[in-house]
Amino acid sequence: MVVPSSEPSWTRSWTTFTAGVAVASSAITLISILGFQRFNRQRRRHELEDDIKDAMRKARNSSDNNDEQAKSLDRKSTKPHEAFRYDESLIREQLSRNYSFLGEESMQKLRDSFVIVVGAGGVGSWCALMLLRSGVGRLRLIDFDQVSLSSLNRHACANLADVGRPKVQVCKEHFANIAPWCDVDARVEIFRGSEAKRLLGPAKADPSKKLPQMQPTYVVDCIDNMDTKVDLLAFCYHNKIPCFSSMGAGAKADPSQIQVADLNTTSEDPLARRVRRGLRAKGIWGGDAEQAAKEADRAEQMSEKPYTIMCVYTNEKSDMRLLPLDEEEFQKGSVDELAALEDFRVRILPVLGPLPAMFGLAAATFIICEISGRQLETLPWKARRKTAERTWHELENTERKYPSPGSKLTAAEQGFGPRRIPWTAEDVAYVFEEVYRCRSVVPPHETLALGRLLRWDSTLPLSYSNVALFSREQGAVHEREVLKNGRSPVEVWGEEATRMFKRRMADERRMNVLR
Structure with missing residues (x-):
């Protein structure tokens, strides 16, 4: 039996109508709020764009109006030694912590030294910077490359204003603000084996600075190209120039696995293994531990110190790979043509910024101690x-x-x-x-x-x-x-x-x- 509803039909219709109006009103309100928020976002974005354009326009006008003044300030900031005489008392005060650590005689050796750093990227720039800060008297920086935006995650000196400029020139200008007494020779050149004698040759005499001609005290290899790395190490070996080599810091992340060791005693580092093979192909003991032992025995019999190539490397295993190229680049033709130079890699290796810096700092520390006579007995992995x-x-x-x-x-x-x-x-x-x-x-x-x-x-x-x-x-x-x-x-x-x-x-x- 169906019980008829006591509620009039018109009441039910009114209730339904009222609910519909409420839902429609809520929807309209929500749409209005969202629309208003969107309008505000667009307005703020346009205002921000206008502010940026206005700031850039003012900066350009200011730059144009004060161009000569800016150039003058730049000259003064990058060449402070031309503005005033940075005398010996100031140098000794700046290097006072080093003098306290190493002593008078060792510091004099460091200040009389001439170090060549080949490669001024993430590793080389940090190495050169700390050699400079520690008192090395003469530096030669060799690198053909320019600063890019992607360099800024690891380079020791470069900033946004340096993008597009030669790395060695950026370093030289930055160094002048730190140690104006250091003679820095910046060479915007690529290292080749055929040019090794000239590029790794002695520093010229400079009577105006009372600097004599000087043979290199140390060479630092911070090259990331395999063939030129081997050429540099081979030249140093044949000419008995002390040399320190950096292995690969790219695609690595674990600082606890960084080691400093004789190149012959490295383990679990594929790049070091390839370098040894390259040296062995040139008839150098650097890739053959047994031959190295024989060389050491001969040096001992002749009362000579056996020649060793020290290096910084890591045991870390990384599954990072070179970044892939876009498919459209392959469609255009030979991708080798995209390389900056012949025999250089085309694709990019991922790099975590602090690791190259750590490699460079390790290299600088070892070289500073070696030159000053505070020789380290490194504890390599082996x-x-x-x-x-x-x-x-x-x-x-x-x-x-x-x-x-x-x-x-x-x-x-x-x-x-x-x-x-x-x-x-x-x-x-x-x-x-x-x-x-x-x-x-x-x-x-x-x-x-x-x-x-x-x-x-x-x-x-x-x-x-x-x-x-x-x-x-x-x-x-x-x-x-x-x-x-x-x-x-x-x-x-x-x-x-x-x-x-x-x-x-x-x-x-x-x-x-x-x-």
């Missing part, structure tokens, strides 16, 4: 070789003692037989330091000076995908419970350690292709 060799021998002995299933070990091999693992001490160092970051796989993942590498799963053979780092105490437990008794590592160490193991193995797979 200085930990004894630790790596010890870990390697322990791993090898464990593999003999507890071989993986399916492998056959004769009685003669037990304990003293042929080497059973296909790894070198360098491979062990790679797993210990780069894959595991010197941290135990077991929580709380303590940092280890000494540790043990062992197979994670006893049922699988040793490989880069089946190895874990433990503390020595944890290693004894793992050897007894997992390798000897056959227990599951998950059962022994738990889920968190297992997750860390899988994470480290994923890192290793990524890094291994970059070795």
Whole structure:
């Protein structure tokens, strides 16, 4: 039975009408508000554009009206030594912290030195700047390139006003504001092996500044082109000019992996490896450790210091690649024509600004100490070789003692037989330091000076995908419970350690292709 509504029909119609009017009013209000906000945004944008144009117009007018005054101020700011005599007392006060650190005799060596920096980009500009600030008396900067907007994320001196200007000229002008007593020779030239004798030759005498002719005290290689880098190092080697080389800082981000070492002792750096090959192709020991040892023996017999090429490099594995070119560039023809110069790369390598600066500062620090006589005994990555060799021998002995299933070990091999693992001490160092970051796989993942590498799963053979780092105490437990008794590592160490193991193995797979 249907109960008729007591409410009149006209009341229901009125209610519906009122609701419709309310919804329509709300919509109209919302549209009005949004429209008003849009109008305000457009008005503010136009006002801002007008303000910018007006400011630029005023700046141009001001620049035109005061052109001579601006030029005069610029000359005074970039050449303060022409405006007044920067005497010895001021120089010594400016370098007082260096004098306190190095001493009188060492500082005099530094001030009497002549350093050539080849490459004035992210690495070279910072290196040259700190050599200047530390008291080096003469500098020669060599670079053909100009400042670009993208240079400003890493260059030591350049600013917006310098875009389009030669990098070496920008450095020279900036340096004059810091150390007007330093003689800076800026060469807007590309370094080529055929021009090495001229470009790396002695500084000319300048009687007006009481500067004698001087052979280079040090050469700094900050070149990012492979062929010219090798040419420079080869020239320095043959002419016995002390040289420091910078490897690649592009596409790197981890400052804790930056090292200073002899070029022969670097590890896990593809660019350093290529440089050694290039030097070996020129008959230079720089790419052959055995030949380097022979060279050192000959130098020792002749009471000479063996020639070494020190470098700054990093062990970091980066999966960054050269930035791709637009497809339309390939359609236009040979992309090699886009290179700034023949044999130079076309595409751009991503660079995190602080890393080139760190490379340059490391280079400058080493050179300052070398020239001043405060020679450093650097601790390169391979200085930990004894630790790596010890870990390697322990791993090898464990593999003999507890071989993986399916492998056959004769009685003669037990304990003293042929080497059973296909790894070198360098491979062990790679797993210990780069894959595991010197941290135990077991929580709380303590940092280890000494540790043990062992197979994670006893049922699988040793490989880069089946190895874990433990503390020595944890290693004894793992050897007894997992390798000897056959227990599951998950059962022994738990889920968190297992997750860390899988994470480290994923890192290793990524890094291994970059070795």
